[in-house]
Every structure is written in structure tokens, then in C-alpha cells.
Amino acid sequence: MDADLTTGERIRVLRESRGMSRPVLAQLCGRGVEWLKKIESGERELTSHPLLLQLAAALQVADLSVITGTNTPAAAATVPLGRLAHPGMPDIWSAVMTRSLTTAPAGPVDPAALQGRVDQTWRLWHTSARNRTEVGALLPGLIRDGEHAVRTLDGEQRRRAQVALSDVYRLTGQATAYVAPAELAWVVADRALSAAQAADNPAAIAAASWNLGNILRETAYPEEALRVVEEAADLIRPHLDGAPEDWRGIYGALQLHAAVTAAREGREGDAWRYWGRGDQVAKSLPQNYLHPSTVFGRANVDFHAVSVATDLKKSQKAIGLADDIDPDIMPSVERRARLWVEVARGHLQRGDRTAALHVMQMAHRIGAETVSYTPSARTVAADLWRNSPRSMRAETSRLAEAVGIATAG
Structure with missing residues (x-):
């Protein structure tokens, strides 16, 4: 330069x-x-x-x-980078990696109010087409307030604050997936689990383990991911009789997590066995039940069947399963967009680029940031751009540019 x-x-x-x-x-x-x-x-x-x-x-x-430039006052600084870039990452990095070890000069934090804010932010994650940007703007404040609450409260109030803080770090893991540097991803996953264990809350521990399993799977540790979610399922299973619905919801989410992990390893029998367990949990819950953070429920079990079939390279089955799904019954924008990405992957496996393009355009209209910051979606968009016939080049280029894939030259 x-x-x-x-x-x-x-x-x-x-x-x-x-x-x-x-x-x-x-x-x-x-x-x-x-x-x-x-x-x-x-x-x-x-x-x-x-x-x-x-x-x-x-x-x-x-x-x-x-x-x-080297002669400007702001020259000396290191910028944290993940696999993909997002402008909210520096502020989140600062909140996570520079947490105070002393009590901040702030007023008391009500753990119930903190949990309410976290629950609202989870809803925003699932309902906004710009979920990473909007949730990312709220996370630094939630992280700092959660840490402050845990440092300053005691007894039952402190345990409630620890559950809320665990939720905050789980949400941070979701919102920074693929954009966080590896070291931040591991710190966030570990803090979520540590806070849940300190609260001695089986449901919180299971949810944090679900989050840790995501990190392990996405960083090429599938066996460790399966071990973590199986242990979490074993931990919470004895508590399910008479437990709140959300405890069964997270138990079901662990089964679906294991199903996708096994499918990506080509373990077809195990994948459908885990999926079947999740299906049984969904049948034991009300038809309209939805877990607040994992969105486990009837619709998500059906969505995961498409994902399992796609990961097993059973494209015909995946598309057939998708044909029987009404995507609008899923209130999560993020999850609906990911469903259409899975369907597009199925069409691409069959060589039907026209259908794949159409479905990817639908996914992008539903959840633009979900598509832009999900590697599997970007892979489909890049494949369409590079390999589609000339008649589709204009549309595939527009999609690639919207997703953030370079199309110059």
C-alpha cells in the first residue's frame, strides 16, 4: 500500500x-x-x-x-476476525474479552429483569431478518450486566443471575457463529456451561451443552460433540417427569443436534435413531409448543428431517420431506431461511440449479443475514454463481453479491 x-x-x-x-x-x-x-x-x-x-x-x-496509515494516531490496533466479517464483532469481542474482575460502579441488576431482556433478545434473534446486526448491538450490554449481576448478588438471586448469564453467552455463541475468532467462540461456550453448572440447573446445563456441541461440530470434532450432547441428555433425563415443558424441549433439541451430527458423519442409522427420539419428545408436548431459544417443537423436528436427509446425500428424500412441510408454521425467521437453504442443497445435489436458485432467493428474502453468514448457504450461492449456465448468470450474480460473495471479474 x-x-x-x-x-x-x-x-x-x-x-x-x-x-x-x-x-x-x-x-x-x-x-x-x-x-x-x-x-x-x-x-x-x-x-x-x-x-x-x-x-x-x-x-x-x-x-x-x-x-x-502508520502515521495516524489510531494506527496501532488489532482487529478480531472470524471466518466471515461482521461490523458488530469488535464491540462483542471487547465485552467478552475485557470483562472486569472487580465490581463495576453500577447499580444493582435484577436477575428477573435481566432474564426478561435475554428472553426478548432471543425472540429478536428468531424474528428479525437482520438478526445478527440487531442482536449483536444488544449483546455487549447484556454481557456486562450479566457479569455484574453474578459478581454482586448471592444466594438464590445469584443462581438466577447465573442462569441468565449462561443464556446470554449461549445467545452470543449463536449470534457470532462463523464471524467470531476461534478463541472467542470457545470462551463463550465455556462461560455458558460454567455459569449453568454454578447455578446447578440441569436445564441450563443441557442448553449450554447444546451450544458447546454446536462449537465442537463446526470445528470438526463430531465425536466430542456427540459425547457432550449425550451426556447432557443423560443428565437431564431423570428430571423430565413432572418438569416444565422447556426441560423436555431442550432434551429434544439435544436429540436433533445428535441427529445432524451423525448425519454429517454418514452414520445413517444413528442419525435417524436420534431424530426418532426427538420426534417422540415432540409428540409428548403440545402441538404448538416451541422452545424459546432452540425453537424445538413439531415444526423444527420436521425441518431437521430435511437437514438429516440432505446431510446423508439423500436429496430425493429431503425434497420429498420438504414438500410436506408448511414453513409458515415455524415462527423463527432464522429457522425458515435455513430450511430453504437445506432444500437448495438438495436440489443442487440433484443438479437442478434452476430450482436451487429459486429456493435460495426465497431463503434470502426471508432471512438475509442468515443466508449471508451461514457457510452452507454461501457455498450454494457460490456454486450457483460459478457453475450455472449463461442464461442464469445475471440472477446468480445478483444473489452472490447480495450474500457478500465477490463477483467482480
């Missing part, structure tokens, strides 16, 4: 070198195209350190001096 380039010129060079359009970069920073245009042209000066961090994360630049 030429040392004489301005910050705006450096941003433009980095953006263009990554094949990223101006609208895509502006959207990743939560800003308008005209704002970015003025920054790049030098018409507007960029002095906000948080915005610099957001730009660096979106451009996948780990050293802020690459953007600011």
Missing part, C-alpha cells in the same frame, strides 16, 4: 481488491452508500474509532494501520 494514500483511498483499494461493491461494504457497516462514497473520496473525514474497527472487520484486515 502506497504510504501517501489517504484513509479513504486505502479503504477503496482494499474494497476493490476483494471484489466487494460499495453497497455491500456500506451495508456491513450499517451505513449508506453515499456515506462510504464520501469517505473514499476524501469529502468526509473518518474519525470514529468504532467505525474504523467495523470497516477493518468487514474488509478482513487484522491490522488497523493498513487502513489508517
